[in-house]
Amino acid sequence: MIIIVVIGGGVVGGLSAINLKDKGFQVTILDQSEIGQESSSAAAGILFPLLPWDYDDSIYQLCMNSDRSYESLSKRLIDETGCDPEFKKSGMLLKQKNDRQLMSEWSTRNNFNIEERKLDNNPYFYFPEVCQISPSKLMKALKKLMVNLKIEIIENCKLTPIKSENKKIFEWPSNNNQLISADFYVIATGAWTGLIHQKFLDHIYPVRGQMIQFKKNDIELPHIFYGDNSYVLQRKDGVILAGSTRENVGFSKAINREAISMLQKKAQNLVPKLKDIELEKHWTGFRPGTNENLPFIMKDNFYENLFINSGHYRYGITMAPESANRITELIMQEGA
Numbered sequence: 001m002i003i004i005v006v007i008g009g010g011v012v013g014g015l016s017a018i019n020l021k022d023k024g025f026q027v028t029i030l031d032q033s034e035i036g037q038e039s040s041s042a043a044a045g046i047l048f049p050l051l052p053w054d055y056d057d058s059i060y061q062l063c064m065n066s067d068r069s070y071e072s073l074s075k076r077l078i079d080e081t082g083c084d085p086e087f088k089k090s091g092m093l094l095k096q097k098n099d100r101q102l103m104s105e106w107s108t109r110n111n112f113n114i115e116e117r118k119l120d121n122n123p124y125f126y127f128p129e130v131c132q133i134s135p136s137k138l139m140k141a142l143k144k145l146m147v148n149l150k151i152e153i154i155e156n157c158k159l160t161p162i163k164s165e166n167k168k169i170f171e172w173p174s175n176n177n178q179l180i181s182a183d184f185y186v187i188a189t190g191a192w193t194g195l196i197h198q199k200f201l202d203h204i205y206p207v208r209g210q211m212i213q214f215k216k217n218d219i220e221l222p223h224i225f226y227g228d229n230s231y232v233l234q235r236k237d238g239v240i241l242a243g244s245t246r247e248n249v250g251f252s253k254a255i256n257r258e259a260i261s262m263l264q265k266k267a268q269n270l271v272p273k274l275k276d277i278e279l280e281k282h283w284t285g286f287r288p289g290t291n292e293n294l295p296f297i298m299k300d301n302f303y304e305n306l307f308i309n310s311g312h313y314r315y316g317i318t319m320a321p322e323s324a325n326r327i328t329e330l331i332m333q334e335g336a
């Protein structure tokens with residue numbers, strides 16, 4: 001049986017591993033720490049590329065069926081693992097000025113419903129189709145599904161930077177002296193991709209994002225609020241979150257009080273009732289940044305049994321299902 005090793009246990013690696021296993025491959029997934037502890041658990045979980053008309057259409061093509069994929073994946077996760085990743089169709093209200101013409105052309109081109117609403121006499125745009133999921137619960141459920149599917153999981157195993165001069169990789173060393181053998185390898189190492197495959201050092205880089213969570217309260221949000229490059233959303237269990245920053249500070253996790261109070265102020269502007277609510281916690285994650293917001297989903301152009309699925313930047317949760325389909329197709333085209 002063909003053995004595939006997926007390097008990196010975030011949402012991109014996790015969904016790739018499950019897709020490949022569903023196609024009948026023998027799959028191992030490994031992570032330098034534990035499955036799902038990095039960017040994928042830090043995310044807000046909005047399943048929509050916030051302002052898609054500002055991007056190339058290829059970004060939306062990776063995102064567009066994400067809600068349907070997650071709706072059916074959520075059912076599968078609840079049935080097969082008992083864990084609910086809290087998928088919900090929440091809608092999103094855009095509380096900021098936008099290029100009306102650009103938005104309208106985009107919505108017609110993509111057949112995506114945008115409604116115009118008035119709030120306190122100001123015109124706003126409402127996106128009824130926008131969905132969300134809880135990324136940390138999603139990652140816990142994915143790990144359970146992988147165990148059920150008999151995908152081998154190796155944690156606390158960091159693969160070293162590629163050095164092989166052969167065009168085919170037979171064994172990949174880890175920093176704890178294991179040699180990982182496979183027929184095909186998939187790099188899904190997110191923000192760390194340039195550290196394992198130097199060719200990507202200038203193309204994929206960490207962009208720190210900070211999020212805040214409010215203390216438990218009685219506020220009920222009817223939808224996601226987005227404005228002034230920030231958002232506020234509510235999980236199925238009532239928890240309210242707001243985010244996020246975009247900082248080029250390398251892999252530093254140092255706490256930044258100014259960013260936290262800026263996020264809190266922006267959240268209160270979007271939802272004034274939050275003025276009376278204290279913060280419960282705060283966290284950071286490293287998005288795999290790319291210049292165009294577009295990931296690399298490709299066969300390596302030197303190593304013939306190596307594939308890359310990395311660099312999903314701001315929308316990796318949204319893009320992961322389609323990205324997993326595309327990498328699976330590429331591997332299958334190799335005659336696997």
Ligand SMILES: Cc1cc2nc3c(=O)[nH]c(=O)nc-3n(C[C@H](O)[C@H](O)[C@H](O)COP(=O)(O)OP(=O)(O)OC[C@H]3O[C@@H](n4cnc5c(N)ncnc54)[C@H](O)[C@@H]3O)c2cc1C
Pocket residue numbers: 007008009010011012013030031032033034035036037038039040041042043044045046047048157158159160188189190191192193196208209210211243244245284285286287288310311312313314315316317318319
């Ligand atoms: C604050 C914040 C908010 C966000 N909000 C959203 C949102 O609302 N919607 C959305 O779609 N996206 C959002 N994102 C973006 C999204 O989280 C990322 O694009 C996505 O999680 C990237 O997934 P990944 O699997 O590539 O990376 P990661 O989840 O970071 O996983 C990569 C994994 O690779 C492992 N690894 C790295 N190097 C090695 C090695 N050498 N050997 C073994 N393992 C290794 C790491 O330990 C890590 O677990 C947000 C991100 C942040 C930070």
